[in-house]
Amino acid sequence: MSRRPAPVLRFRRRRKAPRWGNALLVAAPLAAFALVFLWDGPPAGLAAAVELPGDDVPGMAAAAGPGDSESARFDICSGRGRVTCVVDGDTIWYRGEKIRIADIDTPEVSRPDCAREAALGDKATLRMRALLNAGAFSLEPVDRDRDRYGRLLRTVTRDGASLGAVLVDEGLAEEWGGARLEWC
Template structure:
């Protein structure tokens, strides 16, 4: 009877723990949006960066608009496809339970840095402590990606879309 109770306790503890380990995760990444990927069924939010939402539009250099969120997601897909698999180093779990990580392509290039460097995301200093400030300044000075025109910060766009005050 003791072994049966021990088995039940072991199973209960196993169910209470997160399904994935908090160590690195490697695999073929599927793009969810410009700053979120999925590997082996685990949603991974890219740490310290904020990309436009898929529905978000931005101003272009010629005064027009374009779907910058969709553009960022497509650019991320192409970047990751060039060197697979993707390896993600765990940072934390966010309030939605997502795995938050700094990720790398098979060739060692950091995905989070590239997103900001290419202008497809901004340095989210609230979380990054300015880790990507220098590459963001370069993207801005080159007027690439989001910086080629006017845009609303993704965190502000999400708040407005939800009808609440931005906290970014």
């Protein structure tokens, strides 16, 4: 008598669908809320409690003068949605407006002519970010409102002293003389 093997039962495994949908239902509204809430930087009370590296600013007192009414949390600009950030040592975005700091010229970071200019440009950018984040400041108008590129022209001061002059004193900028300087 021959014995037949028992039939092999084959079960199909059910594939579980990824549960990304549930995560997106929670993450998307939170991200939208954070974007709106932190658009110009954290609120003043929260910003004071959070310190970023480079926010201790030697050579520039953080105490604001009586006329210093502007303040925000600045980061380095990236991407397209620029609202409040530092482009380079002499150009910033503040509340959606591009501003050229009128009293200084700093090395280029977007298209430097040499490695020295790139390194100095990066240092000037980080230093301007630290100076702006150190406390309230003022944006002082100059002889004309805008440059040929449509940027607002302003001098940035704290307690009457130019933040650009700090960069000049540290060798990261030159006083604006009407023409771009060679940094190589």
